Amino acid sequence: MDYASLRAVAMVVQTGSFEKAALALHVTPSAISQRVKQLEERLGAVLILRGNPCTATEKGAWVCRHMEHVGMLESELFSQLPALLSSDEPSSRVTLHIATNADSLGTWFLKAVSAFTRQSGFLLNVAVDDQDHTAEWLQRGRVLAAVTSLEKPVQGCRVTPLGFLRYHATASAAFVDQYFPNSVTEAGLAQAPALTFNQKDRLQQQWIRQVFGAAIAHPTHWLPSTQSFVDAALLGMGWGMNPDLLVRDHLAGGRLVELKPGTPLDVPLFWQVNRLAADRLKPLTDAVVEVARRELVQAKGE
Numbered sequence: 001m002d003y004a005s006l007r008a009v010a011m012v013v014q015t016g017s018f019e020k021a022a023l024a025l026h027v028t029p030s031a032i033s034q035r036v037k038q039l040e041e042r043l044g045a046v047l048i049l050r051g052n053p054c055t056a057t058e059k060g061a062w063v064c065r066h067m068e069h070v071g072m073l074e075s076e077l078f079s080q081l082p083a084l085l086s087s088d089e090p091s092s093r094v095t096l097h098i099a100t101n102a103d104s105l106g107t108w109f110l111k112a113v114s115a116f117t118r119q120s121g122f123l124l125n126v127a128v129d130d131q132d133h134t135a136e137w138l139q140r141g142r143v144l145a146a147v148t149s150l151e152k153p154v155q156g157c158r159v160t161p162l163g164f165l166r167y168h169a170t171a172s173a174a175f176v177d178q179y180f181p182n183s184v185t186e187a188g189l190a191q192a193p194a195l196t197f198n199q200k201d202r203l204q205q206q207w208i209r210q211v212f213g214a215a216i217a218h219p220t221h222w223l224p225s226t227q228s229f230v231d232a233a234l235l236g237m238g239w240g241m242n243p244d245l246l247v248r249d250h251l252a253g254g255r256l257v258e259l260k261p262g263t264p265l266d267v268p269l270f271w272q273v274n275r276l277a278a279d280r281l282k283p284l285t286d287a288v289v290e291v292a293r294r295e296l297v298q299a300k301g302e
Contacts, residue, residue: 003070005039008032009047009060010067014095014125016053062141065274068096072280075121095123096281099138099146101131102197103165104269106226107245108295109147109288116287130200131165131269138272145273145281147288157272160289163296164266169207169259170247171239176257178236184259186216194220195229195240203241207265230256241265245295266300 011021012032022029040047047060056064071094078085100109105128113124127137131149138146138154153159171192176184179192189212194204208216221238223229229240230247233256242256244264250256271288273281 002035002039002042005035006063006067006070008035009039009056010064012036012048012054013056013060013064016055018054056142058140065097065141065144068094068144069276072096072122072277076280093121093123095125096145096284097125097127097143098284099127099129099134099143099148101134101147101149101269102128102224102226103167103243104131104147107165107243108291111295112288112291113284115291116284120283130198131267132202133200135272138274144277145271145284148270148272149268150272151268151270154272156275158275158278160271160273160285162269162271162289162292163298164268164300166244166297167203167207167241167265167267168244168247168251169204169239169263169265170233170242170251170256171259172234172236173254173257175233175236175239176259180259186212186214189216189218192218193238194218195223195232195238196220197226197229198222198224203265203267207241207263210265211260211263244297266297268300269296 008021008025011024012018015021015024018029018032018036022032025032036048043059045059046057047063049055049057075094098113105126113126116122117124127134127143129137131147134146135148135150135154137143138148138157147162151159151161175192180188189208196204204218204220205215208214221232223232226243226246230242230250232238233240233242233247234250239259247256251258269292271285271292273285278285
């Protein structure tokens with residue numbers, strides 16, 4: 001195993017460029033380019049898509065995850081046998097790649113990972129995707145662990161239930177008065193602008209089906225930001241599915257109202273972690289589970 005070349009590939013992907021990788025590894029950009037080229041020729045496969053930034057191919061992603069495992073093993077070894085690390089060798093910190101959904105990141109997840117980073121020497125690269133799609137990052141080997149709505153274990157992963165992230169269909173009182181003067185109806189929803197995170201966001205339709213039993217086509221604003229969802233609702237821009245953790249004070253203060261009181265949408269969340277890394281990531285898992293059990297709803301509908 002040519003670990004100098006493997007490390008070069010991983011660092012190019014992590015930093016996004018050959019120049020930054022060279023700076024991090026204390027070599028020249030030409031040395032990085034030569035190492036990557038030789039490894040690609042040896043494997044007969046492209047590992048890095050050259051661009052701005054440079055990204056990994058599917059095979060390149062597996063190289064990166066392998067180096068992540070190696071980095072964790074080396075970190076553990078050097079902590080026990082520091083004499084193995086040469087005094088003139090540049091110190092490096094391992095970056096762990098994990099994924100979560102935007103609403104978890106905007107509400108409870110940072111509390112968990114910040115507690116982990118304060119107690120460990122690891123750095124984190126947090127990818128954000130819809131909770132229904134973060135499992136795909138695990139399947140493709142792009143991350144070691146993920147918050148996902150998928151209960152079934154991804155192949156090669158361990159799964160731990162976290163609880164339910166509760167959402168309320170909320171809007172400003174003025175918005176409700178304008179579009180739903182008497183009550184929220186299917187006809188009203190077909191005219192009232194909603195707030196949608198992106199094309200993967202299905203929460204609005206899930207709530208509509210839960211309450212009305214059928215899908216309803218409705219106009220929407222596209223707004224890929226958890227906090228902006230709340231702000232846009234407060235400003236009367238539209239109605240949206242906002243996490244209870246972010247809007248409970250606004251609801252209590254009357255700045256936001258539920259479209260249909262007593263109809264929350266509870267989305268189950270699970271923590272899936274690669275089995276090969278599970279033991280070494282136990283402190284991260286413990287931190288995620290501890291915060292989730294405290295912040296999330298633990299029984300649907302309660």
